[in-house]
Amino acid sequence: MQARDLGFDAPGAWMPLIGAVLSAVAFVAVERRVREPLIRLVIFARRSLVGGSVVMLAASGLLIASFFLSSFYVQHVLRFSALKTGLVFLPVAVAITLGAHAASHLVARLGWRPVGAVAFALTAVGAALLTRLEADSGVWTELVPGFALLSLALGTAFVCATTAAMNGLPHQDMGLASGLVSTSHELGAALGVAVISTIAGASLEGGGQGAAVGTGGFDNAFAACAIAAAVVAALGALLLPAGRPDPAQGPVMAH
Incomplete structure (x- = not known):
């Protein structure tokens, strides 16, 4: 900021x-x-923990930044009330839940790398759809579809990141690893909003005192989200571990 x-x-x-x-x-x-x-620094030698934490940081940054942009767009461009904005986002919340639930099965069957790569590729598509927003766009036809797709994919990415980071860790390191993943989540959210608000720039500054808000900044910011998601999708093979969770460690749980 x-x-x-x-x-x-x-x-x-x-x-x-x-x-x-x-x-x-x-x-x-x-x-x-x-x-x-x-923090025992040797734990950072675990590629799965570092990769999962980086993926969590990226997923959190993209999701929270998208919520920030979409909320600002709906309330300050379309002039929806806070209550109506919350109702608009209900399908998005459902999409996140469905994505997390699907991930618990997909990761167990396909492994982390393909699921993570597809999740961020779909995130890029969803963000790209949001680059077409105008001052008179229909919220249900032009905002919600792209935002719901992005959220569905990132719901999957969250589970993929968490389970990858915790995979194969000894019991005594579980708490530390969980804390690192949670820190990545919070750090990603803070960085995501900071970077995206900078890119959106003038579109966020407008709208005060009843002034009209341009949408160019929103388009640029969502384009940046799409590019970032595409980069993470391409790097999925490097960030996430190969293979699938060990069935002996129990089922993959959605978080």
């Missing part, structure tokens, strides 16, 4: 990021020295 308001060359845009990087470096240095670290 600081970058959008002040510009990327302003100290206010970069100082928090630099502070975060320095804090992370200091944290790693401390964790390497203490006898009982909060």
Whole structure:
């Protein structure tokens, strides 16, 4: 948000990021020295955990950013009330649930890589459909279909990421791994909204005091979401582990 308001060359845009990087470096240095670290750094050598966490970060960023953009579009461009906006998003919530439920079966049958790649490819298609929004677009014919497809796919990606990250971990590392995945979820949401709001720019700044809101910023932001999803789909083979969950570890649960 600081970058959008002040510009990327302003100290206010970069100082928090630099502070975060320095804090992370200091944290790693401390964790390497203490006898009982909060996070055993050796756990990051597990490719499945790192890959699952990265996929979770991407999925969370894309979904929360899409909710942010769509909510702003519906309320400030189409002038829907908050209650009516919530009702419009009900099919989207159902789509996320269906996607998560389907993932619990698909991952067990097909494995993480194909399911993750297809999920993000469909996310890219859904986001691409949302690049055609205009000031007079029909919410049920032009917004909800693309948003529901994107949400269905990301519901699948969430389960794929979580189960991949937790796969094969010893019992004593389960809590730590779960915390890392949850952190990736929250970090992805924060970064997603920050980046997308910067891209949407002027379209988010309009609409105050009854002014008309342009839709070019929304189109650009959803196009960025589509490109990001396509990149993650292409990198799925590198990020996610090969194979399928071990049936001996129990059924894949939707989260």
